[in-house]
Amino acid sequence: MKDYSGGVSDLFDSQLKEWDLARDNYRQLDNVKVRKVFFAEFEIAVQFNPGRITSSAAKVDAQSIEARPCFLCEKNRPAQQRGIRFEQGYTILINPFPIFRRHLTIVCDTHTDQRIAGNFLTMLGMAEALPEYVIFYNGPQCGASAPDHLHFQAGNKGFLLIEDDFRNKGLCRKVEVDQGTELWSWQKYGRGIMTLRGSDKGALAEAFGNFYARFALTQPERPEPMLNILASYSDNMWIIHVIPRKLHRPACYFAEGNDRILLSPASVDIGGVLITPREEDFIKITSADISAIFMQVCLNEKEIMLLTEDILL
Numbered sequence: 631m632k633d634y635s636g637g638v639s640d641l642f643d644s645q646l647k648e649w650d651l652a653r654d655n656y657r658q659l660d661n662v663k664v665r666k667v668f669f670a671e672f673e674i675a676v677q678f679n680p681g682r683i684t685s686s687a688a689k690v691d692a693q694s695i696e697a698r699p700c701f702l703c704e705k706n707r708p709a710q711q712r713g714i715r716f717e718q719g720y721t722i723l724i725n726p727f728p729i730f731r732r733h734l735t736i737v738c739d740t741h742t743d744q745r746i747a748g749n750f751l752t753m754l755g756m757a758e759a760l761p762e763y764v765i766f767y768n769g770p771q772c773g774a775s776a777p778d779h780l781h782f783q784a785g786n787k788g789f790l791l792i793e794d795d796f797r798n799k800g801l802c803r804k805v806e807v808d809q810g811t812e813l814w815s816w817q818k819y820g821r822g823i824m825t826l827r828g829s830d831k832g833a834l835a836e837a838f839g840n841f842y843a844r845f846a847l848t849q850p851e852r853p854e855p856m857l858n859i860l861a862s863y864s865d866n867m868w869i870i871h872v873i874p875r876k877l878h879r880p881a882c883y884f885a886e887g888n889d890r891i892l893l894s895p896a897s898v899d900i901g902g903v904l905i906t907p908r909e910e911d912f913i914k915i916t917s918a919d920i921s922a923i924f925m926q927v928c929l930n931e932k933e934i935m936l937l938t939e940d941i942l943l
């Protein structure tokens with residue numbers, strides 16, 4: 631796999647020179663407020679990022695999606711936005727509404743539904759081609775603001791807290807190995823995650839496929855079971871965090887008055903960096919709120935255990 635790091639770095643340089651909106655928004659990141667919320671075994675970062683309001687509050691019901699021009703289709707993209715070709719019919723773009731210092735959207739060249747089935751290996755290829763990034767996928771009903779146009783995102787490594795948490799033996803440990811492919815299990819993390827690690831792409835895809843098939847049985851009415859996925863690559867190994875979901879948005883998203891917290895959790899949030907587009911939420915959110923949000927939208931550790939049993943066989 632070709633390394634795209636250099637090309638992407640050049641793309642950033644030129645886009646930040648030529649595209650005022652992107653330059654301003656990346657500059658704004660310097661002023662973004664972040665605070666830590668402490669739990670017994672881990673921390674969560676909360677980022678106040680007003681630029682993300684469009685994404686967090688996006689209407690993703692079929693009618694609203696139908697009514698708007700797709701912002702990921704080439705013909706509707708801003709004139710200043712340029713991209714670089716990626717293999718298998720994808721284009722790498724700078725995300726003009728960043729959370730990360732380096733934030734990419736990797737867009738399929740055809741307008742086709744957001745689905746992970748059939749595209750998981752492509753995602754692993756992206757992680758390999760962009761070793762300085764974590765690649766993430768938000769399912770069509772749990773975080774993607776363009777559920778009708780297949781895409782991934784990527785953010786620079788060293789930002790999501792889950793990266794370090796994975797190396798914390800008190801939180802995550804290896805529970806099963808089959809021919810070099812590993813299943814890891816999380817404890818005391820407040821949100822259920824299945825983690826796979828290995829160097830054999832095909833074996834990882836098979837393990838993911840086993841999980842997907844099982845999990846899909848629990849959500850038969852959906853076009854795909856609700857999933858967020860984070861994948862990264864280093865030292866010839868992929869690390870893949872699969873986050874099965876049971877709810878798109880927590881109760882506090884729909885509450886009124888002081889009970890409202892406008893937070894629409896997806897890969898980045900569950901990866902340890904909660905995005906609050908409103909300052910009042912940034913100020914008031916507590917560890918109890920965050921625990922409640924995770925409990926509502928994610929599976930618990932026991933449910934993950936049942937779903938992952940013998941997943942590598």
Ligand SMILES: [Zn+2]
Pocket residue numbers: 700701702703740741742778779
């Ligand atoms: Zn489109």
